[in-house]
Amino acid sequence: xxxxxxxxxxxxxxxxxxxxxxxxxxxxxxxxxxxxxxxxxxxxxxxxxxxxxxxxxxxxxxxxxxxxxxxxxxxxxxxxxxxxxxxxxxxxxxxxxxxxxxxxxxxxxxxxxxxxxxxxxxxxxxxxxxxxxxxxxxxxxxxxxxxxxxxxxxxxxxxxxxxxxxxxxxxx
Amino acid sequence: xxxxxxxxxxxxxxxxxxxxxxxxxxxxxxxxxxxxxxxxxxxxxxxxxxxxxxxxxxxxxxxxxxxxxxxxxxxxxxxxxxxxxxxxxxxxxxxxxxxxxxxxxxxxxxxxxxxxxxxxxxxxxxxxxxxxxxxxxxxxxxxxxxxxxxxxxxxxxxxxxxxxxxxxxxxxxxxxxxxxxxxxxxxxxxxxxxxxxxxxxxxxxxxxxxxxxxxxxxxxxxxxxxxxxxxxxxxxxxxxxxxxxxxxxxxxxxxxxxxxxxxxxxxxxxxxxxxxxxxxxxxxxxxxxxxxxxxxxxxxxxxxxxxxxxxxxxxxxxxxxxxxxxxxxxxxxxxxxxxxxxxxxxxxxxxxxxxxxxxxxxxxxxxxxxxxxxxxxxxxxxxxxxxxxxxxxxxxxxxxxxxxxxxxxxxx
Numbered sequence: 001x002x003x004x005x006x007x008x009x010x011x012x013x014x015x016x017x018x019x020x021x022x023x024x025x026x027x028x029x030x031x032x033x034x035x036x037x038x039x040x041x042x043x044x045x046x047x048x049x050x051x052x053x054x055x056x057x058x059x060x061x062x063x064x065x066x067x068x069x070x071x072x073x074x075x076x077x078x079x080x081x082x083x084x085x086x087x088x089x090x091x092x093x094x095x096x097x098x099x100x101x102x103x104x105x106x107x108x109x110x111x112x113x114x115x116x117x118x119x120x121x122x123x124x125x126x127x128x129x130x131x132x133x134x135x136x137x138x139x140x141x142x143x144x145x146x147x148x149x150x151x152x153x154x155x156x157x158x159x160x161x162x163x164x165x166x167x168x169x170x171x172x
Numbered sequence: 173x174x175x176x177x178x179x180x181x182x183x184x185x186x187x188x189x190x191x192x193x194x195x196x197x198x199x200x201x202x203x204x205x206x207x208x209x210x211x212x213x214x215x216x217x218x219x220x221x222x223x224x225x226x227x228x229x230x231x232x233x234x235x236x237x238x239x240x241x242x243x244x245x246x247x248x249x250x251x252x253x254x255x256x257x258x259x260x261x262x263x264x265x266x267x268x269x270x271x272x273x274x275x276x277x278x279x280x281x282x283x284x285x286x287x288x289x290x291x292x293x294x295x296x297x298x299x300x301x302x303x304x305x306x307x308x309x310x311x312x313x314x315x316x317x318x319x320x321x322x323x324x325x326x327x328x329x330x331x332x333x334x335x336x337x338x339x340x341x342x343x344x345x346x347x348x349x350x351x352x353x354x355x356x357x358x359x360x361x362x363x364x365x366x367x368x369x370x371x372x373x374x375x376x377x378x379x380x381x382x383x384x385x386x387x388x389x390x391x392x393x394x395x396x397x398x399x400x401x402x403x404x405x406x407x408x409x410x411x412x413x414x415x416x417x418x419x420x421x422x423x424x425x426x427x428x429x430x431x432x433x434x435x436x437x438x439x440x441x442x443x444x445x446x447x448x449x450x451x452x453x454x455x456x457x458x459x460x461x462x463x464x465x466x467x468x469x470x471x472x473x474x475x476x477x478x479x480x481x482x483x484x485x486x487x488x489x490x491x492x493x494x495x496x497x498x499x500x501x502x503x504x505x506x507x508x509x510x511x512x513x514x515x516x517x518x519x520x521x522x523x524x525x526x527x528x529x530x531x532x533x534x535x536x537x538x539x540x541x542x543x544x545x546x547x548x549x550x551x552x553x554x555x556x557x558x559x560x561x562x563x564x565x566x567x568x569x570x571x572x573x574x575x576x577x578x579x580x581x582x583x584x
Contacts, residue, residue, distance in 0.1 A: 031346060035292065038339055054325050058332040066335025067365065073342050074361050077354060130324040132385060 010050055017043030034073050041065050055132045231308055239459035243270045246505050253509040280448035285348055288445065292347035297446070297453040299340030304457040306333045307464045312387050314477045314490030319388060326387035327375055330468060331368075334423070337461070338364040341432070341442050344454075348445035356441025359516070360432035364423055366523045371419040373531035374412035377538045378402050378472045381409065391476035399553050401475040406552070407559040408537040413473040415527050415534075417500070420465035422519075424458065427508040431516060466500035467493070474500075 020039035027033045041064045048057035139148045244259070244267065251258030259266030284293055310326045312319050323329050338361055345357020381402060382390050394401050403413045422429035425441075433441030443454045470476060474496050479488025514522070545552035 031289075032292070035339075035343060038336075054323065055328070058325055058328045061332040062328075062335050065339060066332065066368065070338055070342065070361050070365055073339075073346075074358065077342075077346060077358060132325060132328075 013043050013046035017047065030076055034069060038065055038069055053131055055135055231305065235305060235308060235460050236456050238463050239456045240270045242459045242501065249505045250509050274452065277452040278449055282448040282450060285445050288349040289347035292343050296340050296344035296347060297450045299343060300337055300457045301453050303333050303337045304460045310387055311467050312391050312471060312476055314493055325385045328385050331372060335368060345442035350445050352438040352444045353442050355438050356432045360425060360442060363429065363431060363519060366520065367419045367422040370415050370523060370527035370531045371423060373535060374416040375472060377409050377412040377534050380538045380542060381405055387471060391471060391478060394475040394478045398480045403473040404553060404557055405548060406538060406541045406556050407563060408534045408541060410560045411530065412534050415531055417469055419527065420469065421504055424461045424465055426504055428511040428514050429519060430513060431519060462501055462504060463497065466497045469500055470496045
């Protein structure tokens with residue numbers, strides 16, 4: 001493979017992603033792990049850009065970093081304001097987590113091995129179009145309208161549930 | 173390296189609408205000005221990378237100058253509102269005051285709380301600073317001024333990057349290991365996450381009318397003078413502009429939404445423990461953010477760098493863009509020195525019970541509007557302006573009647 005600046009940037013992103021992902025699972029301090037996860041999510045967003053998935057990259061950052069990660073940290077800080085928040089890992093958890101990770105790895109390796117396309121998408125001269133419009137068409141017009149609506153109903157249910165839990169109980 | 177640009181990495185990558193702006197800049201601007209003998213051997217790839225770095229350098233150099241002006245402006249505006257003169261000692265009319273303050277901050281001790289989390293404490297200002305700067309990459313400043321990040325998903329990219337700022341705020345608040353900082357960052361997280369929803373929804377009304385997320389396309393559609401500015405295109409974008417503006421004040425943590433750094437309650441909020449140049453970084457980022465959200469508001473609703481009249485340069489181009497943006501910045505300062513701070517429950521009520529339902533109504537309305545008027549013409553803009561006019565008059569009348577009806581507070 002020819003070594004260009006493009007591949008250099010790609011491996012940079014890959015390195016950042018993997019290193020910070022390792023930090024997420026090895027660091028003992030839960031807040032440090034959360035901030036390492038932020039770097040991982042950014043790295044994955046960068047990899048999406050290399051897959052020509054611009055919309056997905058921005059969505060990744062806006063949903064995971066700007067939303068979910070903030071909520072995770074919010075939860076951690078509300079429950080325990082102390083600086084030293086160590087994670088205690090028991091042997092059973094380690095075994096279970098390891099097993100699940102191993103199964104996932106096997107799955108991913110099978111998928112990678114069975115993927116026939118090992119080439120640069122732009123090599124055969126295909127001009128890749130912006131993805132935003134295509135995603136919109138697919139979700140709202142064509143194949144995925146039903147799953148999209150089901151997900152939105154699910155979110156509505158979660159919203160109502162959250163409102164119900166956080167509400168003060170009214171006795172009559 | 174050799175096929176970095178020739179294999180069309182940046183031309184094919186679909187973040188970019190057109191071909192690579194930096195290559196264009198080298199081809200159109202630099203090479204014609206070179207002597208004949210050198211021009212033929214000009215290294216394109218290296219030149220392009222250098223042009224990119226140069227533009228990044230300009231941004232990094234110019235954007236911190238903005239707060240230098242804006243901080244002084246803020247102090248002068250505040251002084252005017254309070255019938256004072258503001259800083260007068262350093263330089264003529266105190267114009268060098270911020271420079272003196274900046275120098276003072278550089279020489280101050282860089283204190284790191286010994287009980288805090290050192291790594292995160294040191295990193296936090298840079299996260300906020302970097303994200304505030306990255307927003308500027310996608311803002312169209314004027315005709316012919318290249319946009320470094322003229323992405324196909326422009327406005328979406330801006331939203332994504334600016335949503336990361338809150339991570340820096342949380343980082344700063346938590347690593348200081350101080351009650352005030354933690355409270356400030358928690359307030360900030362709740363506030364920013366909440367107000368991002370009406371902000372995004374009001375941006376969506378613009379995107380629905382323009383049918384593009386690209387910042388340059390949004391500006392292009394507003395080229396026909398003041399009545400083609402998106403704020404007047406439909407009554408719903410008119411409402412959306414105000415929701416956008418108020419939500420963005422909340423996003424940049426300014427009064428009346430400055431709960432994350434409320435001086436009278438939690439000292440200075442998330443940056444209580446910061447001193448010296450790190451504190452200055454927060455300050456610069458805050459004013460840069462203020463300018464950035466105003467610039468985004470101008471681009472989305474007030475015509476961007478397009479002029480007031482079609483075909484004339486009046487209030488157009490780069491100077492026009494800056495004037496409009498500074499107008500919005502002044503409006504923010506005006507609000508800051510006029511309105512008192514909201515309580516937390518009022519803040520959340522305003523967002524969840526008023527702004528979000530109104531934004532959803534806006535989106536529904538914009539959809540119907542788009543179905544009725546397939547494309548913008550004299551009729552759609554005329555009807556839109558008429559509705560806005562009638563709406564404003566009746567809102568004024570209703571507000572006046574309600575205010576008149578309210579009983580005078582009796583002195584106790």
